[in-house]
Amino acid sequence: MKIKVDLSHSAKDASYDILINSNISIGTILESIGIKKRACIVTCKTVNNLYGFLISNLLNSAGIEPIFIVLPDGEIAKSIKYLSYIYDELIKSRFERSDYIIAFGGGVIGDLAGYAAASYLRGVNFVQIPTTLLSDVDSSVGGKTGIDHPSGKNLIGAFYQPKIVIIDVDFLNSLDKIELINGFAEVIKYGAVLDKDLFLYIEKNLDKIMLKDKQSLMHIIERSCSIKADVVNKDEKENGFRSVLNFGHSLGHAIETLYNYGNIKHGEAISIGMVFASKLSKELNLCGNETVNMLETLIKNSGLPTEIPKFTPEEYINAMKLDKKVEDKSIKFVLISSIGSFKFEKLDFAFIYKFLENLL
Incomplete structure (x- = not known):
């Protein structure tokens, strides 16, 4: 099924689709939205262990080179320390504005990767592939991105909409x-x-x-x-x-x-x-x-x-x-x-x- 987030009335049309299904051909969809060469997969340790090989194969099958940035599990990753680490890895890989960042994980990964996409080179393309129920129903949709500050949650961030949200319910099979x-x-x-x-x-x-x-x-x-x-x-x-x-x-x-x-x-x-x-x-x-x-x-x-x-x-x-x-x-x-x-x-x-x- 497909749900439209219609932002055509905004100054810059940032409308996008939310795709919901099982056994989705993720590589084909990513290729169809314009990913031609490579994409940076921002994920966490647990999701990478479970699905890193799968997502790598799906991208390779579409001719897309995956570059992985694997972060610790949990809210600890949603910090300036790990945001800076993402920047370091993107610079090291000579990541360009035409490349894509893919958030592959739960809400923490989506918020952090989204903010990295919003701020790196003043904005690069961004895709959400949530893997938890929380990120499926909430954090992957709507464009809220950001990190925590020691004084409070989500104090640093930006509104930055993804190009597409791909929700494959099969990822919930491994969710405890x-x-x-x-x-x-x-x-x-x-x-x-x-x-x-x-x-x-x-x-x-x-x-x-x-x-x-x-x-x-x-x-x-x-x-x-x-x-x-x-x-x-x-x-x-x-x-x-x-x-x-x-x-x-x-x-x-x-x-x-x-x-x-x-x-x-x-x-x-x-x-x-x-x-x-x-x-x-x-x-x-x-x-x-x-x-x-x-x-x-x-x-x-x-x-x-x-x-x-x-x-x-x-x-x-x-x-x-x-x-x-x-x-x-x-x-x-x-x-x-x-x-x-x-x-x-x-x-x-x-x-x-x-x-x-x-x-x-």
Whole structure:
């Protein structure tokens, strides 16, 4: 199946397709978009061990020479240190603007490789081939690229759209349950605030999804990508509406920062953030107990956490003050009004502090 990210209305038409299927002829597709000579494959150790030989053969069969840059697994790679390493390798290989960078891995690899592509030679061609559920449904689509800073997550980055996103669900065959659940949090997010039918589908088919039933996975990936593509079509650079995709992320990113990007996965932090946002919504009389309970129950049944870690309210507020949605002494929060519906609210940090104080 093919989903169009339509950015023809932007100053520079950066429209592209998202291809979703199994057993995709990746080499043929890459050749068709204009890769003629070589491509740099940015990947991580685990993905390279699993699929490096396969992707190398697929590119070679299309007459494309692969140049591999293999990075450590995990959030540690999303740093200025490894961004500089990518630059070093590109320069060493005399990489040209007409060449392509291919992000082959999960969300960390996609964000890092995308930012390298956006900044090297003021912009080189870029392709996303995600290999995790998280990157399939979220980070590979929409053009957000960047790295972390010791002070906070995603503080350095740029909007830079790929030429194409190729999602082959067969890569999920090797994904362990922890990583499957990690990515599943973002699928729940789409259903919770943007698509009630998706939320109900997840409730009904949760066991199949967790067993990696291909048809069920294809459905949630297709719906998630369609939803995100529609949001990005309306607001490419997050000037307003696209902020809805940050449901659960204000507290979630604060949690990741407080853990120094270790001991907690992105999906786990976002799940806690979604439950927190739903309770905040109830406190503001935007939704009732039923909405909070439905969301919290689905998150728990998916194997994701819901309890807020025992940091102090001061620590949470200080971490949230680095959020890009902060203005003066308040933050634009994405709240839930019912399953499938949302509302933006500008909340004072003093109010959030008091609410956290009562929860912790």
